[in-house]
Amino acid sequence: MTDARRTPRVLSGIATTGTLHIGNYVGALSMWADEQDRYDNYFMIADLHALTIPENVQPDALRSRIREALALYVACGLDPSRSAIFRQSEVSAHATLAWILGCLTPVGWLERMTQYKSKSSTVTASAGLFTYPALQAADILLYQADFVPVGDDQRQHIEITRDIAQRFNHLFGEVFTLPESLIRKSGARIMGLDDPSIKMSKSLAGTRDGHAIGLLDPPDKIRRTVMRAVTDSGSKINPEQLSPGLNNLLVLFETLTGLSREVVLTKFAGQGYGVLKRELADVAIEKVGTVQARYRELREDDATLDAISAEGANKAKSVANATLQAAMCATGLR
Numbered sequence: 001m002t003d004a005r006r007t008p009r010v011l012s013g014i015a016t017t018g019t020l021h022i023g024n025y026v027g028a029l030s031m032w033a034d035e036q037d038r039y040d041n042y043f044m045i046a047d048l049h050a051l052t053i054p055e056n057v058q059p060d061a062l063r064s065r066i067r068e069a070l071a072l073y074v075a076c077g078l079d080p081s082r083s084a085i086f087r088q089s090e091v092s093a094h095a096t097l098a099w100i101l102g103c104l105t106p107v108g109w110l111e112r113m114t115q116y117k118s119k120s121s122t123v124t125a126s127a128g129l130f131t132y133p134a135l136q137a138a139d140i141l142l143y144q145a146d147f148v149p150v151g152d153d154q155r156q157h158i159e160i161t162r163d164i165a166q167r168f169n170h171l172f173g174e175v176f177t178l179p180e181s182l183i184r185k186s187g188a189r190i191m192g193l194d195d196p197s198i199k200m201s202k203s204l205a206g207t208r209d210g211h212a213i214g215l216l217d218p219p220d221k222i223r224r225t226v227m228r229a230v231t232d233s234g235s236k237i238n239p240e241q242l243s244p245g246l247n248n249l250l251v252l253f254e255t256l257t258g259l260s261r262e263v264v265l266t267k268f269a270g271q272g273y274g275v276l277k278r279e280l281a282d283v284a285i286e287k288v289g290t291v292q293a294r295y296r297e298l299r300e301d302d303a304t305l306d307a308i309s310a311e312g313a314n315k316a317k318s319v320a321n322a323t324l325q326a327a328m329c330a331t332g333l334r
Helices: 022-034 049-051 059-075 093-105 105-113 114-120 127-143 152-174 220-227 243-256 261-268 273-299 302-331
Strands: 009-014 040-046 084-087 148-149 179-183
Touching: 009 022, 009 127, 022 148, 022 243, 022 273, 040 049, 040 059, 040 302, 049 127, 059 084, 059 273, 059 302, 084 302, 093 127, 093 261, 093 302, 105 127, 105 152, 114 127, 127 152, 148 152, 152 179, 152 302, 179 273, 220 273, 243 261, 243 273, 273 302
Parallel strands: 009 040, 009 148, 040 084, 148 179
Antiparallel strands: none
């Protein structure tokens, strides 16, 4: 349970699947970095979650993506001196607690999960894809997290985590903190630039040209992606009539510049769509360029990356193992 005297704790992570993109930066990574001084921070590279669709797993590519994610976390502003940055698979308590929680999670709860229903319609569903909410709950509950900073699409996962924690606490005694989601007011859900009806996706970012701005995309590709972004049949921006595609571009500009919605709408009202796209491309190229410069430095220093990962894992283990022991004692396993 939460110690009221300690600094509020956060836990979050991104699965090592697909390509990290500007939506991940806006909705998660930049928020994690900006809020570091307010919380006791644990940020994981969710590599175990990458195995839920085994047909998509290529071992060498997964190893590369794990190191890429670690470098991008730091390049996006996460500070190893203020945040524990670690690989999920390096903390064995995640898998152990996931089994315990999976044993008390009703099948009906799992069947309602939107992500399972969506993914299982396109691939042969594995048991891991079906039960991954138990692993995600373990990820969060192991750290007695008070808050989980996530994108808007993750609300359902926080809700089921709370349900699982409450069920465990009811059956075996008070062990777990009930987490709350932290979702930014603007930019919590960035939509695809090629299709503003769907959320910007890591898997589509790597396979569909024009869908997203990848955090490692070169400037010419970023500009081309933005200039080709879907808007509508109009030509000038009317703040009273914003199509989903146009609104998506304005949200991106707003979050990348830090300007308020009112200022952004005033700036572009009556302007042609091309003006917004050109200025957004410039801002995105500058922002991503800063991230890429730091990323390249880190990728040339494997020793530093390994030290960051090892230090983060050690800190994570000290908290996670204590929680796991409490859960095992409560269930009679210890």
